[in-house]
Amino acid sequence: CDLASLRGLPAPGRGELLEAVTTVLGQGEPLGRGRALARALEAVLVGTVRGRLTPHAPRSGLGPSVEEELARLRLPRPEDPEPREVRLDPLRSALDGRREVLLQRLLVIGAAYGEPVAVASTGDGTALGTKWRLTWTPSVPARLDLAGARGVTAAQAAAGTLGETARREAADGGPTPAQVRAGLTAAARCDLPELVADRLREASEVLPETADLPELIAALDLLEALRRGHFPGTTSEARDSAGALTGELLETAVRSLPGLAGSDAPADATALVALADRAAARQLGLRMDRALADLAADGSPLVQGAALAVRVLLDLDPAAGLGERAAGWIDGATGPDARRALAKRLAGLLTATGPLLEVSPDALGPLLDRVDTLADQEFLDRLPALRGGFDALSPAARERLLTTVTERLGDRLDLSLDAPPELLALWAAADAAGLAALKALALPGAEPSSVPARPTHADAPAAEPVLPVPEHGIGTADRWRLLLGRHKDRLSGRARRYAQALDELYGRGRGEGADGLDGAPSGQGGGQEASFPTAREWAEELEALFGADVREEVLADAADAGRADVLAQLDPAAVRPSVELLSSVLSLAGGMPEAQLARLRPLVKRLVDELTRELATRVRPALSGLASPRPTRRPGGRLDLARTLRANLAHTRRLDDGRVVVVPERPVFGTRAGREADWRLILVVDVSGSM
Template identity: 35%
Template sequence: MASSDPTASGEGPASGGLLTSPATIRRGGGPLLLGVRHHGPGSARGVRAALEAEKPAVVLVEGPAEADALVALAGDPDMRPPVALLAHAVDDPGRAAFWPMASFSPEWVAIRWALDRGAAVRFIDLPATHTLAASDPTWSDGDDGEEGFAGGGTRIDPIAELAGAAGATGAAGDGAAERWWEDVVELCAADDAGDPTAPFEALAEAMGALREAYGDGGHPRDLVREAYMRIQLRAARKEFGDSVAVVCGAWHVPALTRKTTVAADRALLKGLPKVKTELTWVPWTHRRLARRSGYGAGIDAPGWYEHLFAAPDRPVERWMTKVAGLLRAEDHPVSSAHVIEAVRLARNLAALRGRPAPGLDETTDAVRSVLCEGSDVPLDLVRDRLVVGDVLGEVPAGAPAVPLQRDLARRRRSLRLKPEATERKLELDLRKDMDGERSRLLHRLRLLGVGWGEPAAGRAGTGTFRETWRLRWEPEQHVQVAEAGVWGTTVEAAANARARSRAEAATALADITALAEQCLLAGLSGALPVVMRSLADRAALDTDVSHLAEALPALARSLRYGDVRGTDTAALAEVAAGLAERICVGLPPACAGLDTDAATAMRERIDEVHQAIGLLPDAAGPADRWAGVLRRLADRDRVPGVLRGRAARLLLDEGRIADGEAALLMSRALSPGTPPADAAAWIDGFVGGASGGGLLLVHDERLLGLVDDWLTGVPAGAFTDVLPLLRRTFSEYEPGVRRTLGELVARGPGAGGAGHSTPGVPGFAATLDRERADAVLPLLHLVLGTEVMA
């Protein structure tokens, strides 16, 4: 969750900067107030220098006050930023907020400095118990993504106001204010021998002038937060005297020096809504820090900022070297001369633009021109891998977590599934015990709403024993795990409870069958009996054939999993057989008299049922009954043409009718007495869609001749009516298929072929030569890696 500091609303510094710190104010020997900009490497360097010079006894950091109990974990050797403080409501885990910190965040630098030197650390911002109490009508979403008081008035951008006062004007959104901030604050050199706190007063005074002119700047919630900060500051001074340092947004510095009474501050905090909360540290990612991901106080280039903060010297030269290494690894020709020239160009661009040092804009322009030779394609790779990056932080095992999170962490370690910020593909062979357990874990998490893994299309022809997953861990998934914790303390128990609850609440038959499929995939034997009872009850009561047809495919797929996963699917097979029987009985009358839209939807149901019936155990019986249903559909005039054509095509593919019979059905459907629209619909059902209809016409010129003869005989007035449907039908073919069909039709009737006056199209035999066709089988087996069946 972003801080509501208005100075965090824009991009962070474009360079590490040599300025000691952006803002501080220390009057009359009082506490050291370090006003910073969140996630700025220049600000972080300045904070570290100021703390090292002053060596305060306690460091107060802007952050939820309850996090004091977690601050020691920041010094754990296993803690690696970027990380974030996560707060969530105990009774409503989905109500959550994050406070991210990277290695270059001033707050993180202050915490680590204090822990390394034995100084106390305390968080002084408004407690999360109030921040998350969003149910009160006086609270609403703030501009930076966290919940807060509803703001009134115009919100201002302090940096834009200061830049405008300095004469740095430009069109809204063109970055003029950001460049001014970088040039004046982050990129200005400072005298290392001087007072490290000297530059602070100027910016604090400027912020004070803005607060006098604009008050809360359209952020009335800040008044409450600052009241709480003042109370915490008073308490720290009472304990430590003036050996106190405060690290907070520069916007808040004037408010912390304002003369107010304790009673007045407490009055602002009186009656705030509360909610019981829990806090912990969670891993964060550089990509999630990027503003484009929706994080309000984010930055565009976290990878670049980390480099600037970590580079001991010559940051531009080191950056160009990293870019060159990345491009070389991707086989782009980049030499040392390219690097030298890119550094020279970046410096020249900075001089031409009047900037004290090259920033991200200058280095990017230099990389594009020299290392990428003007192309944005490799530049996009640099932006993705280096400018943003996929760094994923780590949190020690001792960090507080809900029981479900701990069980998930144990399961991940035992299955060697490491969370990663980059998306990776995981191939599973379900015949292996380890891969089978991985599959069950990922399916259970999906059922719980934790989107760590998403099924992906795998290699063709590998059967049901293979699965392909795309894995990517996002920080929000910690919240999803916390939400799922209400269902149980282990992943298996929670998934079983969640599945039972969904089964009892589901009303649609298709939802129940999909849930049954999920339970089998996830190996949830504890939930399957409840799901099966709900499935049987709803299947018995549902009389809508389209609902039954929609539900059967999931059941048929589930029956396949029993073989490879060792799951007992006897009860599921009984329900599936009953559904198939009811579909066979009820489908023919349900297909009569349908309008165009209903017929199109029913065609999809018929395709799904056809595939499902082939997967049912002992499929000979169901398959024979289903073939009889298709034959009745193909012969009935009251059935829409698209369904009759589809039924005929399915029968032909299954070898239930001969080629000559298919041609007879087509000739009847395309007879002169058939309305052109009905004939076009029949053609669409027979050869339309991704069903290989184009290849069927290529290799069976008798059918192509029937279509061609019918099409040339359509009256001119009716042709414009059937043209859209025909164009849709044939436009779905592959370009090569369409080209071949065009060549065949261009030969005209004189070229012959079945259905034409002169037989024998060049390159095509009158009948199939099976001996020549079989000759290609050994080569196909070799290419596909399959065994030749005896």
């Protein structure tokens, strides 16, 4: 009511209610407490009561047909509106097969009756069973009436919907590989053999010409499922066509490997591993050998790591050599670019050979030795890059790798203290005092200690020069816990700060963010732990722990990952320019106050200047032409020997000994000249409101 009166409104509306509740109960936070308030307000403002269409409303033939089919298949109907979850095994049960087909058809026509739920699979296999969340809402009969224009049965409506989608895609200049794959999958799941045959012919025309490697691998998976009969809409002709198209797409995928040389996408590394598995099965090892060797030599850091790992998986290179290469990457990561390349190479390598490190001592041994022998400062400088590289593994894979590392460490000491250092010092002093008291008693039978007494300062010999020993205060086990991001509750106080600082970037999104450093869950509900740090506090903590250079690298990676709040903390003079970082900064232009934008302008200026300089280096030769050598009679340049000989062949003289020599009466020299290229540059700028 106060907000309404301040705004001159006769009564508060929904906006005033939401703002008041968020301000008073949520302390103005849109996140955290705001989520709980949003759930409560949804129940209060929206409610759970649903209506029903009047029985006298006209209906199409599709609605009653679907309701009758639901009754035959014993699925929830309008009389049972409560949500239910069902598990189906369509390959083993004929009833589940018919249920699966109907639910897929309703999903295609947009009836919103069944919502598919993700089902976990074992290993790298594909889950053959499905899980659905079913509920009959008032929108279902309304959508069925709308879709009734395309057919009076679910099969006819689904076929009409998919046919209209295909015509619309063709009118828009498509279809794209993703659209072809989606259409083929939907037709097969809906048990529409005619559409499956049409989509297979379309796939044979579109995929070999336009699909990239990840799309080809996804298409190969779909064709394999069709060939094995995992979908109901497959006939013998369709399975034969899928088998023939599989071989063609596999050949296309092998030919596309050189195009991965400049890729920086993890999906390409994953696709490379999947292709190597299929290529090995189809005996394409010789062609894969050549392509992988080229990628390992000239590819981007991510592709280099993946290519080297795949060569080991195909028994083209030994595993020990891969471990030595990885150890060499760690040694060479002395600068920002080298550390960034280290993270990318490790990510590509672990995408392909994560399980190999768990079972191969030859591959893991060099990494263990290198991580163990690094000095503390050298290890900490590389820790963010190492953590980013190993983040390519899932939390479960990193847990297994840490178990393997712990077993391999064996008798190496894990110097983690179970008590505070101060308390340990008091215990040691008490032990020394007790030993001195026993010696003072001169008990019978006590023999003098065989340990020689430490020389006092007066009779001590001259101290020998001591060589500097690298600092090694962080134990080997703690180092692996840090770079794998696991078992952080067992870290010492100093190492725990490093883990907490890196968790702000690498520990969120795949399970790690749900656990605090003490191992307790920190999801919904309150707690006594420290509050979530702001971007400024996190930047200060990173600089205190790692230094200014590594701080800028971590903040830049966070900005590339989508954390917009760290952009204001970046140093314009030290940040590494990239198109992704510039895009992240420009995306905030319309949502930040002027004070913060003023701090970002120097960063934008440096990014634009650096990227413009790099772009000019690449574009200028195409616009202005290259400087090429041009022959001239004027002396001053280098002598063009070939042109001089050709120009003076008529001026020859025979010597007394019979030799013929050329007299260079008209020498030709070489000079540099810029060749101009005719060009015309047109800039088309969209200034509409949507841009």
